[in-house]
Amino acid sequence: MLGRTLREVSAALKQGQITPIELCQKCLSLIKKTKFLNAYITVSEEVALKQAEESEKRYKKGHSLGDLDGIPIAVKDNFSTSGIETTCASNMLKGYVPPYNATVVQRLLDQGAVLMGKTNLDEFAMGSGSTDGAFGPVKNPWSYSKQYREKRKQKPHGMLAGHDPKDSTTIQDPGKPFMLSSLTDVSKLCIGIPKEYLVPELSSEVRSFWSKAANLFESEGAKVIEVSLPHTSHSIVCYHVLCTSEVASNMARFDGLEYGHRCDIDVSTEAMYAATRREGFNDVVRGRILAGNFFLLKENYANYFAKAQKVRRLIANDFVNVFNSGVDVLLTPTTLSEAVPYPEFIKEDNRTRSAQDDIFTQAVNMAGLPAVSVPVALSNQGLPVGLQFIGRAFCDQQLLTVAKWFEKQVQFPVIQLQELMDDCSSVFEIEKLASVSLQQ
Amino acid sequence: MAAPMLRGCCLGRHWALACIDGGSRHGRGAATGFTSSGKRGQSFVAQQPHITAQKSRKGEHKWEAVVGLEIHAQIASNSKLFSGSQVHFAAPPNSLVSFFDASLPGTLPVLNRRCVEAAVMTGLALNCHINKKSLFDRKHYFYADLPAGYQITQQRLPIAVNGSLAYSVCVGKRWRQVITKTVRIKQIQLEQDSGKSLHDELRSQTLIDLNRAEGQLRVDANISVHHPGEPLGVRTEVKNLNSARFLARAIDYEIQRQINELENGCEILNETRSFDYKLGCTVPMRDKEGKQDYRFMPEPNLPPLLLYDTASLPAGADPQQVINIDQIREQLPELPSETREKLIQQYGMLPEHSFALLNEVGLLEFFQNVIKETRAEPKKVTSWVLNIFLGFLKQQNLAVNESPVTPSALAELLNLLDRKVISSSAAKQVFEELWRGKGKTPSQIVSERKLELMQDAEALERVCHAVMEGHPQVVMDMKRGNPRAINKLIGLVRKATHSRADPTVIKEILEKQLSS
Numbered sequence: 001m002l003g004r005t006l007r008e009v010s011a012a013l014k015q016g017q018i019t020p021i022e023l024c025q026k027c028l029s030l031i032k033k034t035k036f037l038n039a040y041i042t043v044s045e046e047v048a049l050k051q052a053e054e055s056e057k058r059y060k061k062g063h064s065l066g067d068l069d070g071i072p073i074a075v076k077d078n079f080s081t082s083g084i085e086t087t088c089a090s091n092m093l094k095g096y097v098p099p100y101n102a103t104v105v106q107r108l109l110d111q112g113a114v115l116m117g118k119t120n121l122d123e124f125a126m127g128s129g130s131t132d133g134a135f136g137p138v139k140n141p142w143s144y145s146k147q148y149r150e151k152r153k154q155k156p157h158g159m160l161a162g163h164d165p166k167d168s169t170t171i172q173d174p175g176k177p178f179m180l181s182s183l184t185d186v187s188k189l190c191i192g193i194p195k196e197y198l199v200p201e202l203s204s205e206v207r208s209f210w211s212k213a214a215n216l217f218e219s220e221g222a223k224v225i226e227v228s229l230p231h232t233s234h235s236i237v238c239y240h241v242l243c244t245s246e247v248a249s250n251m252a253r254f255d256g257l258e259y260g261h262r263c264d265i266d267v268s269t270e271a272m273y274a275a276t277r278r279e280g281f282n283d284v285v286r287g288r289i290l291a292g293n294f295f296l297l298k299e300n301y302a303n304y305f306a307k308a309q310k311v312r313r314l315i316a317n318d319f320v321n322v323f324n325s326g327v328d329v330l331l332t333p334t335t336l337s338e339a340v341p342y343p344e345f346i347k348e349d350n351r352t353r354s355a356q357d358d359i360f361t362q363a364v365n366m367a368g369l370p371a372v373s374v375p376v377a378l379s380n381q382g383l384p385v386g387l388q389f390i391g392r393a394f395c396d397q398q399l400l401t402v403a404k405w406f407e408k409q410v411q412f413p414v415i416q417l418q419e420l421m422d423d424c425s426s427v428f429e430i431e432k433l434a435s436v437s438l439q440q
Numbered sequence: 441m442a443a444p445m446l447r448g449c450c451l452g453r454h455w456a457l458a459c460i461d462g463g464s465r466h467g468r469g470a471a472t473g474f475t476s477s478g479k480r481g482q483s484f485v486a487q488q489p490h491i492t493a494q495k496s497r498k499g500e501h502k503w504e505a506v507v508g509l510e511i512h513a514q515i516a517s518n519s520k521l522f523s524g525s526q527v528h529f530a531a532p533p534n535s536l537v538s539f540f541d542a543s544l545p546g547t548l549p550v551l552n553r554r555c556v557e558a559a560v561m562t563g564l565a566l567n568c569h570i571n572k573k574s575l576f577d578r579k580h581y582f583y584a585d586l587p588a589g590y591q592i593t594q595q596r597l598p599i600a601v602n603g604s605l606a607y608s609v610c611v612g613k614r615w616r617q618v619i620t621k622t623v624r625i626k627q628i629q630l631e632q633d634s635g636k637s638l639h640d641e642l643r644s645q646t647l648i649d650l651n652r653a654e655g656q657l658r659v660d661a662n663i664s665v666h667h668p669g670e671p672l673g674v675r676t677e678v679k680n681l682n683s684a685r686f687l688a689r690a691i692d693y694e695i696q697r698q699i700n701e702l703e704n705g706c707e708i709l710n711e712t713r714s715f716d717y718k719l720g721c722t723v724p725m726r727d728k729e730g731k732q733d734y735r736f737m738p739e740p741n742l743p744p745l746l747l748y749d750t751a752s753l754p755a756g757a758d759p760q761q762v763i764n765i766d767q768i769r770e771q772l773p774e775l776p777s778e779t780r781e782k783l784i785q786q787y788g789m790l791p792e793h794s795f796a797l798l799n800e801v802g803l804l805e806f807f808q809n810v811i812k813e814t815r816a817e818p819k820k821v822t823s824w825v826l827n828i829f830l831g832f833l834k835q836q837n838l839a840v841n842e843s844p845v846t847p848s849a850l851a852e853l854l855n856l857l858d859r860k861v862i863s864s865s866a867a868k869q870v871f872e873e874l875w876r877g878k879g880k881t882p883s884q885i886v887s888e889r890k891l892e893l894m895q896d897a898e899a900l901e902r903v904c905h906a907v908m909e910g911h912p913q914v915v916m917d918m919k920r921g922n923p924r925a926i927n928k929l930i931g932l933v934r935k936a937t938h939s940r941a942d943p944t945v946i947k948e949i950l951e952k953q954l955s956s
Contacts, residue, residue, distance in 0.1 A: 100544075102546055
């Protein structure tokens with residue numbers, strides 16, 4: 001059951017093949033068995049069982065809330081969950097229990113989803129490998145000695161997108177939840193391949209998958225053309241200036257006064273701030289704050305922040321021009337290669353890794369476009385590789401429709417954790433070896 | 441400005457510049473209370489300053505002072521500028537704090553429409569240009585009363601700019617002469633308020649109340665001096681002045697302090713000072729060493745604020761989501777200067793009286809209600825409202841709406857006076873009785889206390905005659921031309937009539953009887 005798709009499980013719940021409580025218990029059991037992955041910071045067992053119980057009541061009465069009713073979900077630990085510890089994988093928020101749910105969490109719960117727990121991440125999501133959180137790195141379930149490279153900073157698009165009245169920067173149009181049609185004919189589509197994304201660091205394997213995907217579209221009748229996003233090479237630096245500046249600003253609220261960690265020093269407020277923030281943040285976070293503050297200094301603002309905003313405009317315009325020339329969707333790699341082994345990954349520092357790994361995904365952040373990463377195939381090493389689709393602004397539905405078609409074509413294998421579970425002894429052997437190199 | 445801004449949690453801020461002559465203001469004498477230049481503290485330059493030929497000696501060149509005011513005014517709204525929490529005066533500490541106000545991670549600002557409307561109204565009332573697009577910024581500094589570590593403000597592109605305020609100043613002997621001056625308004629901006637800090641010296645701790653600071657109006661003054669024709673001098677900032685009176689004193693002091701420093705060859709530091717109310721002088725603020733870099737950054741969670749007018753309003757726009765400047769302009773209430781002008785024209789009122797009527801909340805309305813119901817002359821009404829009525833209010837520290845005397849009651853009283861049913865002094869007695877709020881009407885009080893003026897002229901003449909007969913010496917004095925003699929006789933007649941005779945009439949009769 002746990003290897004099925006969400007749609008299949010939802011159908012099973014509706015048909016009574018499995019109850020929400022049974023499903024919840026299976027999930028909890030799997031979570032316990034895969035504890036060595038360190039994927040969860042908090043497992044909300046009691047809450048989950050209670051929610052599952054309520055879901056079951058609804059199903060019995062025939063009043064299910066929808067397709068997500070009874071479906072187990074996990075929420076990354078940088079989303080507020082009311083009454084459940086939310087740490088952002090940082091010492092700064094260890095023990096912090098929010099009094100409210102993030103909008104996306106609330107919407108999921110309103111649909112009857114069952115919250116299994118809060119998942120691990122880089123501290124405050126600053127990183128690219130989920131290696132630098134206060135609770136230790138996450139292990140790639142595909143392999144115990146390798147990392148699963150998490151896709152950071154994907155905006156939540158799709159069926160739960162739209163207007164959030166608590167976020168003034170979301171659009172007003174109350175997006176109706178849409179159904180994705182099954183696209184059968186891609187011949188009217190124009191797929192763009194940005195040539196600047198063909199970088200030397202791109203592994204030959206990923207390049208090959210990218211190429212095969214392009215060919216697939218072409219063979220099905222779509223128009224596949226090379227396009228240019230000329231300012232791509234400036235994008236990562238531009239992103240770093242803007243991102244660290246925002247970080248410096250957003251992290252200013254962590255001062256030990258209202259919530260979260262507070263140091264023992266009480267000599268003066270300033271001393272308290274300094275010690276609290278030094279103790280609460282890891283060096284990645286502190287590094288970004290310092291960089292951001294540097295860029296925001298009066299004497300630097302014009303040369304760095306304002307300049308980066310201008311470059312950002314150019315980057316966004318690159319996309320506008322491409323989409324205006326008849327392209328519907330762009331196809332790019334998501335990562336440079338499959339997940340790099342942990343010992344190798346940590347040879348470079350966080351900033352370097354982020355600069356390298358974000359190369360395909362941060363431009364979209366700056367252009368404000370919808371994008372989605374779709375797993376394509378397993379590499380020679382048996383690790384998953386994905387490709388990215390980028391859509392026009394506000395054309396989430398079209399983007400996801402294309403992605404869905406592609407997903408259907410590639411038939412990416414479902415992870416079979418059960419098989420890995422059976423061979424318990426070998427698991428723990430590898431676990432012992434791996435744990436040595438994981439000592440922070 | 442007349443009606444004070446009521447409770448609210450948002451701030452508007454505008455700069456006003458006024459040129460001032462030779463260290464004094466408004467024709468009054470130089471400020472008192474400043475200390476001699478012996479008290480310098482940190483502003484003293486370590487080395488002995490050079491006194492070159494170009495430096496001015498005391499009193500040689502004229503000084504001109506430049507003053508900029510930064511005024512923080514709370515907007516009257518039900519909820520705060522960026523969060524839905526309520527605004528209530530004198531609520532228990534930290535009882536009106538939303539998640540956003542406490543800067544909980546993940547919370548975001550949502551702009552309050554009413555506050556934007558209030559800012560537009562203020563901008564229009566001050567003849568500003570309203571920016572159809574304005575932006576929000578973050579101003580960063582660490583302080584316990586600023587939970588987010590930054591304040592959301594409008595530094596780059598505020599909602600209104602380039603306005604002016606024409607105001608009248610009473611000058612001259614007994615401030616009878618009124619001159620009009622204009623002050624420039626540099627800009628008006630919406631911004632968040634900080635929390636309130638309560639310093640507990642005893643326990644060496646500071647308590648923070650995040651309801652947001654009370655205090656409807658706060659002013660910071662920026663002051664510099666220079667010689668006319670030369671560039672502007674270094675300015676100092678004097679913070680947190682809460683009354684007009686202290687503001688004036690602080691500015692006067694600071695201007696004189698700067699002049700003294702400069703004339704003694706010292707430099708003015710670009711620093712922040714506070715006003716010591718007891719000593720009447722400005723002192724440097726200890727914790728503001730070095731210039732702060734606020735690291736201004738655009739507020740990423742608020743899009744540009746777009747305003748429309750009737751011409752630019754998008755077709756089919758939801759009226760709940762857009763603000764139309766023209767509509768707000770139409771809804772502007774009559775501005776004080778217009779009201780005062782009307783009073784002067786309509787009632788022949790003196791300008792200083794028009795000011796007084798508008799400077800007390802509810803007083804104008806009270807005045808107009810009395811006018812409606814009385815046939816007494818406006819000048820009489822003005823006099824009674826401003827002198828007697830207002831006097832009683834102030835004595836007991838009451839607001840107009842707490843007055844035990846209603847406009848109707850006062851109107852009735854003035855009618856009695858106008859019809860000469862009672863004398864002026866009797867009227868005052870009735871007013872005192874009314875003030876005690878026992879529920880009686882003026883007419884009732886008059887009849888109960890027998891305060892009616894004597895209407896019988898013959899009877900009065902008889903009394904006058906009797907009094908004159910009874911006091912021949914005084915009559916002799918009168919005949920000799922002693923002016924005080926007649927007053928004595930008037931007093932005696934009044935006593936004899938239990939103050940029911942009009943002193944003017946008594947005087948007439950006495951003089952008539954004397955001459956006959």
